[in-house]
Amino acid sequence: MSRPLVAKIHLAAMEHNLAVARQRSPRSKLWAIIKADGYGHGLERSMRGFAGADGLSLTDFDDAIRLRELGWQKPVLLLEGVNSAATLRLAAEHRIHTVVHCAEQIEMLEKTHLDTAQGPQMDVYLKINTGLNRLGFLPEHAASAHARLTAVPAVASISLMTHFANSYAYGTTHPGISVSEQVMRFRAIGRQLGGECSLCDSATVLAVPNAYADWIRPGVMLYGATCFPGVAASSLGLLPAMTLESEIIGVQHITAGESVGYGSRFFAENSMVIGVVACGYINGYPRSIRDGAPVLVNGVRTRVVGRVSMDKLTVDLTPVAAARVGSKVTLWGQGLPIEDVASAADTICCELMCGVSNRARAIEEPLPKADD
Numbered sequence: 258m259s260r261p262l263v264a265k266i267h268l269a270a271m272e273h274n275l276a277v278a279r280q281r282s283p284r285s286k287l288w289a290i291i292k293a294d295g296y297g298h299g300l301e302r303s304m305r306g307f308a309g310a311d312g313l314s315l316t317d318f319d320d321a322i323r324l325r326e327l328g329w330q331k332p333v334l335l336l337e338g339v340n341s342a343a344t345l346r347l348a349a350e351h352r353i354h355t356v357v358h359c360a361e362q363i364e365m366l367e368k369t370h371l372d373t374a375q376g377p378q379m380d381v382y383l384k385i386n387t388g389l390n391r392l393g394f395l396p397e398h399a400a401s402a403h404a405r406l407t408a409v410p411a412v413a414s415i416s417l418m419t420h421f422a423n424s425y426a427y428g429t430t431h432p433g434i435s436v437s438e439q440v441m442r443f444r445a446i447g448r449q450l451g452g453e454c455s456l457c458d459s460a461t462v463l464a465v466p467n468a469y470a471d472w473i474r475p476g477v478m479l480y481g482a483t484c485f486p487g488v489a490a491s492s493l494g495l496l497p498a499m500t501l502e503s504e505i506i507g508v509q510h511i512t513a514g515e516s517v518g519y520g521s522r523f524f525a526e527n528s529m530v531i532g533v534v535a536c537g538y539i540n541g542y543p544r545s546i547r548d549g550a551p552v553l554v555n556g557v558r559t560r561v562v563g564r565v566s567m568d569k570l571t572v573d574l575t576p577v578a579a580a581r582v583g584s585k586v587t588l589w590g591q592g593l594p595i596e597d598v599a600s601a602a603d604t605i606c607c608e609l610m611c612g613v614s615n616r617a618r619a620i621e622e623p624l625p626k627a628d629d
Contacts, residue, residue, distance in 0.1 A: 261502075264617040265620055266621050267498050268498075270496035276309075277493070278462055282469040285471060287472065289303070289475065291313050293611040297611045304329055311332065312354070314336055318344050335356060337356060338356040339362070342365060345366065357383055357402070373411050379409075382415075383402060384419065388439045388442065389419075389420050389421065393420075396442055399449075414452070416452050417454045418474075420458065424458055427464050440467065443456060454470040457473040459479070482610070499595075503534050506535045507532070507582065511525050518566065522548065530573075530574040531563075531573065532586075533571055534552075534571070536568070537566050539614065540616050541612030541617070542612075543604060545603060548561065549561065551601065554586050555585060556587075559575075561573075591624075591625060
């Protein structure tokens with residue numbers, strides 16, 4: 258018998274969140290980011306949930322090919338580009354857009370023979386490093402990189418893109434480079450080189466209208482979460498696309514002064530009832546979670562107590578009088594914002610979503626009705 262850990266995926270929530278992104282930037286086309294197996298929601302499910310997107314964007318080349326095999330006909334964008342002549346040829350064959358972020362990738366395009374009998378085949382995004390300092394050409398090198406790409410016979414179009422370093426800190430005091438500074442640097446290059454542009458991630462879609470451009474690239478917001486400190490996704494009109502659920506598999510009654518879990522981190526101040534939940538860090542629930550992290554048992558909010566172990570965690574059942582073996586536990590999702598759990602683990606929602614392993618059985622489930 259399989260363990261009772263289930264990741265319920267709500268395609269209707271994905272569709273709803275996509276609509277929210279479009280409402281925020283109605284004049285922009287939309288790349289839906291589905292890297293990391295659709296942020297843990299599944300590649301194929303994400304493809305269907307974001308069927309209304311103008312394109313899908315990811316990092317893994319095999320997943321890009323898989324999208325074509327699954328029947329996706331609209332654009333696909335490889336966010337890190339390609340790293341060999343063989344993958345470049347396959348990208349051209351399958352009409353996959355590719356990011357170009359370094360001189361080596363331009364050289365590959367220059368040296369790899371691509372069949373241009375039917376005209377140019379490759380649509381590329383030239384990535385500009387405006388301050389994140391990961392991938393991309395520095396502004397002073399953008400024009401020469403653009404000129405080299407323009408001279409490649411197989412290149413059909415060149416768009417421009419950048420990525421923000423501190424978009425989730427927008428509107429707060431932060432020592433790093435600001436969104437505004439990065440936008441200014443990028444706009445200057447866009448005016449010089451022309452072509453379509455893409456700047457916005459989820460945070461800037463939600464909070465920085467002056468960063469909208471031809472294309473937006475929302476990610477985590479499409480799955481019903483944000484990484485704005487202290488801001489619930491629901492306050493922005495977003496719905497959770499994943500509900501991680503399990504069950505109580507054991508109950509312990511302990512007295513004042515007794516401890517719970519590895520390392521005896523938590524000590525009971527009074528007699529209390531402890532529930533053991535079938536979920537642990539092997540399933541993506543963070544070991545770093547603090548005592549007091551929120552959890553729902555039979556729909557009642559209670560708390561995690563004690564150290565999370567590989568495949569189990571322990572919760573306080575004292576507030577849930579009817580709880581027993583088999584009682585339902587919601588770890589995040591419907592009724593329990595994932596932001597609350599991420600905050601209690603000093604991490605971000607993306608890490609929690611992406612960490613859900615295939616040991617959690619994934620099923621599709623409709624959103625509950627308003628009167629449920």
